[in-house]
Amino acid sequence: xxxxxxxxxxxxxxxxxxxxxxxxxxxxxxxxxxxSPATADSARFHAEPxxxxxxxxxxxxxxxxxxLQFSKTLRQHGARWHRISGRILIPCALLVAITGxxxxxxxxxPAGDGVAVFVERLxxxxxxxxxxxxxxxxxRQRDFRAHADWMTRSYAIALAAGTQVLTHLPxxxxxxxxxxxxxxxxxxxxxxxxxxxxxxxxxxRSRPRRVAITVxxxxxxxxxxxxxxxxxxxxxxRASGTKHTT
Numbered sequence: 001x002x003x004x005x006x007x008x009x010x011x012x013x014x015x016x017x018x019x020x021x022x023x024x025x026x027x028x029x030x031x032x033x034x035x036s037p038a039t040a041d042s043a044r045f046h047a048e049p050x051x052x053x054x055x056x057x058x059x060x061x062x063x064x065x066x067x068l069q070f071s072k073t074l075r076q077h078g079a080r081w082h083r084i085s086g087r088i089l090i091p092c093a094l095l096v097a098i099t100g101x102x103x104x105x106x107x108x109x110p111a112g113d114g115v116a117v118f119v120e121r122l123x124x125x126x127x128x129x130x131x132x133x134x135x136x137x138x139x140r141q142r143d144f145r146a147h148a149d150w151m152t153r154s155y156a157i158a159l160a161a162g163t164q165v166l167t168h169l170p171x172x173x174x175x176x177x178x179x180x181x182x183x184x185x186x187x188x189x190x191x192x193x194x195x196x197x198x199x200x201x202x203x204x205r206s207r208p209r210r211v212a213i214t215v216x217x218x219x220x221x222x223x224x225x226x227x228x229x230x231x232x233x234x235x236x237x238r239a240s241g242t243k244h245t246t
Contacts, residue, residue: 086139114182
């Protein structure tokens with residue numbers, strides 16, 4: 001029972017981490033659908049709603065189903081579920097990455113963003129897209145370990161939206177003014193970098209340990225006697241003067 005509770009701790013934690021951006025995304029889509037008046041922060045979405053709506057529609061199931069993939073119990077005892085959810089997750093992951101880059105390249109920068117944040121969005125958006133592509137290629141080659149690793153990396157990058165809420169939290173708690181471009185870039189980048197580091201740690205922790213061959217074992221194998229070997233013995237002739245009879 002304790003193992004099962006621990007196994008579900010990671011998926012539930014990931015869902016909680018993604019809750020704020022998911023709720024914000026739902027509110028954004030609802031506002032666009034209801035025709036709410038545009039503000040300085042939402043004007044770009046009202047001008048071109050297609051990428052943001054597609055991004056949010058894909059991000060919600062991706063956040064939830066992606067978190068469930070981290071349950072070892074569910075993966076081991078729900079192989080069919082894993083395959084079905086994977087067919088949903090991969091298109092959602094591609095859509096999240098593509099629309100994220102789409103918005104980065106076409107939308108005007110929101111207040112506080114600058115060149116550094118723009119570059120960060122391009123770098124990590126491209127990294128997510130490449131990770132998903134490599135994950136697809138790995139599953140086609142039946143390399144399940146590489147597939148899991150690359151999909152973990154892509155999910156970590158996408159989930160940075162939730163982590164960035166936490167990296168911004170100290171600023172809003174202790175600072176009265178809005179963050180400038182440098183502070184904004186630092187807090188945004190911290191969310192992505194932190195998630196990537198945690199993902200790499202989880203990937204390496206999940207890999208099976210390789211059995212190392214010690215030097216002594218190698219030496220023992222090298223010097224072991226070979227079966228069936230022939231010893232060539234040189235006969236010694238004794239100079240005793242004895243005659244051989246025929």
